[in-house]
Amino acid sequence: MRLLPVYRVSVYVPPEHVQRVIDGVCAVDDLRIGAYAHAAWISAPATEQFRPLEGANPTLGGIGELVRAPSVRVEFCIPRDAARLARLVESGIRAHHPWDVPAIFVDETTMPAA
Structure with a gap:
């Protein structure tokens, strides 16, 4: 078995x-894994919480207010390419996400080759 080094991006x-975020990501990159494109995982609903501070431009809630909002985790993997990752984060996720500071996580991992 051959393992491919990938970035796993979660948001x-x-x-x-x-759907807006997934469409935005797929407009920037086809998320190809082997013979499949637009490969992503959407996890069960969860709850996120945050308190906007001075200087924030919150879409939900006000400055100083603790906010809890429903959330879904979206994940995808791409080969480790820093420029590709930067395009996906900026033009694919941030440009289509409603929060001014979305919770985006990037891990370096491996996955089996197709």
């Missing part, structure tokens, strides 16, 4: 914006 998205 938490309000449920009503999941």
Whole structure:
């Protein structure tokens, strides 16, 4: 078995914006894994919480207010390419996510080759 080095990107998205974020990501990159494109995983609903501080431009809640909102985790993997990752984060996720600071996580891992 051959393992491919990949970035695993996870982002938490309000449920009503999941398709918008996925469409934005797929417009920037086809998320190809072997003979499949637009490969992504959408996890069960969860809850995120945050308190906007001075200087924030919150979509939900006000400055100083603790906010809890429904959220869904969206994940995808791409080969380790820093420029590709930067395009996906900026033009694919941030440009289509409703929060001014979305919760985006990037891990370096491996996955079996197709």
